[in-house]
Amino acid sequence: MKRSNLFFVVVALFWFGQFIYVPFLSPYMRAAGISGTVIGVIAGAYGVTQMALRVPLSIGGWKSGSHKAIIAGGLAAVFVSCIIPMFSESWIAFLLTRALSGVASASWISYSAYMLEGAGDNANKRMGHLMAANTGGICVSQLIGTLIYGHVGMRAMFAIGAASAVAALALLAATPMSKTRAPGEVRVLKKSAYIAVLRNKTLWLCALLMAVSQVLHFSANLSFAGVFAQESLGATSFQLGLIVFVGQLAAMATSMSFGRIQKASGFSERTVLVFGFALFAAYCVVLPNLATATAACFIQIIAGVAGSIVGIILFANAGRDFSDDQQILSMGLFQTIYSIGITGGPVLTGAVLDAAHANYRPPFYMLAGFGLLGAACAAALYRAKGQR
Numbered sequence: 024m025k026r027s028n029l030f031f032v033v034v035a036l037f038w039f040g041q042f043i044y045v046p047f048l049s050p051y052m053r054a055a056g057i058s059g060t061v062i063g064v065i066a067g068a069y070g071v072t073q074m075a076l077r078v079p080l081s082i083g084g085w086k087s088g089s090h091k092a093i094i095a096g097g098l099a100a101v102f103v104s105c106i107i108p109m110f111s112e113s114w115i116a117f118l119l120t121r122a123l124s125g126v127a128s129a130s131w132i133s134y135s136a137y138m139l140e141g142a143g144d145n146a147n148k149r150m151g152h153l154m155a156a157n158t159g160g161i162c163v164s165q166l167i168g169t170l171i172y173g174h175v176g177m178r179a180m181f182a183i184g185a186a187s188a189v190a191a192l193a194l195l196a197a198t199p200m201s202k203t204r205a206p207g208e209v210r211v212l213k214k215s216a217y218i219a220v221l222r223n224k225t226l227w228l229c230a231l232l233m234a235v236s237q238v239l240h241f242s243a244n245l246s247f248a249g250v251f252a253q254e255s256l257g258a259t260s261f262q263l264g265l266i267v268f269v270g271q272l273a274a275m276a277t278s279m280s281f282g283r284i285q286k287a288s289g290f291s292e293r294t295v296l297v298f299g300f301a302l303f304a305a306y307c308v309v310l311p312n313l314a315t316a317t318a319a320c321f322i323q324i325i326a327g328v329a330g331s332i333v334g335i336i337l338f339a340n341a342g343r344d345f346s347d348d349q350q351i352l353s354m355g356l357f358q359t360i361y362s363i364g365i366t367g368g369p370v371l372t373g374a375v376l377d378a379a380h381a382n383y384r385p386p387f388y389m390l391a392g393f394g395l396l397g398a399a400c401a402a403a404l405y406r407a408k409g410q411r
Contacts, residue, residue, distance in 0.1 A: 035160030040187035063373020070365030072125035081355025090133035097130025158275035169264025237364030273327030304394025
């Protein structure tokens with residue numbers, strides 16, 4: 024089934040609103056005297072609410088046959104999350120902002136489930152398109168934020184995020200998304216569906232590897248890379264925006280070309296996964312040893328490529344070989360498990376940073392260890408579809 028182009032615009036606006044302020048938030052809080060541990064907790068709150076909501080939303084979306092309502096609810100959460108810090112800049116307000124942003128991101132289960140319906144062997148291609156819209160929205164948000172943040176400040180970033188959510192809601196209303204449940208059909212998840220999902224080793228492996236990837240992604244280039252660049256390298260507000268923008272631009276380019284490159288190269292999914300995790304480990308080793316903020320901006324290309332190739336493969340294969348009722352449950356469980364990395368990674372990184380007395384090498388070397396762990400597990404355990 025061909026997806027409406029309006030749907031991809033909604034995806035882009037959704038992530039635009041979520042990320043317009045992200046590169047500047049952790050440095051902003053650090054400059055306000057908030058400790059690394061508290062910054063980590065605030066960043067991790069984004070994952071806590073996702074863990075709580077992923078499975079219920081996946082089941083609710085499947086039973087209702089309509090992903091549109093869940094997507095609309097997520098956009099409303101984006102709007103509220105951006106409104107709160109416009110009236111208060113306490114750490115509690117920022118905590119609520121990131122927690123509500125996590126509520127919004129929990130609706131991603133419906134975006135991905137909608138894209139994977141009937142995908143079959145086109146799963147990698149469809150996920151590449153979805154992630155291109157995802158990273159495209161983030162790239163545009165970072166470009167705009169990079170250009171204007173130094174002139175307008177944090178509150179304007181949140182106002183722009185709220186406006187993006189309103190625009191996305193308006194476009195969603197005009198987007199054709201038919202229900203997958205027939206009129207009068209009653210959907211019930213049988214016990215066998217839960218058992219099949221819980222026993223699937225591929226799902227658990229993909230989820231755990233994705234959790235490791237999220238530890239790296241949310242702890243390094245989305246949280247503490249900017250803090251390091253500001254505190255240790257004297258990065259300007261323009262450069263703080265570039266740190267996320269460059270990484271997301273690389274991720275978008277990789278997502279759009281991934282299928283063609285993998286096919287042309289002949290590399291197996293396992294080889295690409297190992298390479299992606301090893302690349303992230305190298306990024307975490309090099310970053311805290313850089314001498315200039317400009318270098319810190321451009322090294323984000325490595326993080327963007329690594330995160331993109333790992334995410335595409337793991338997302339596409341986590342729900343493979345399941346029936347429709349099992350697939351939505353598997354995606355909910357998959358996204359719940361990897362949210363552990365979103366929560367735990369920043370908290371652990373912030374605590375290590377405080378224990379190291381603002382020496383950035385120990386926390387980033389620790390993250391490099393997670394990258395090597397992911398590479399080792401992928402090399403030893405991952406099997407692509409059709410492999411034995």
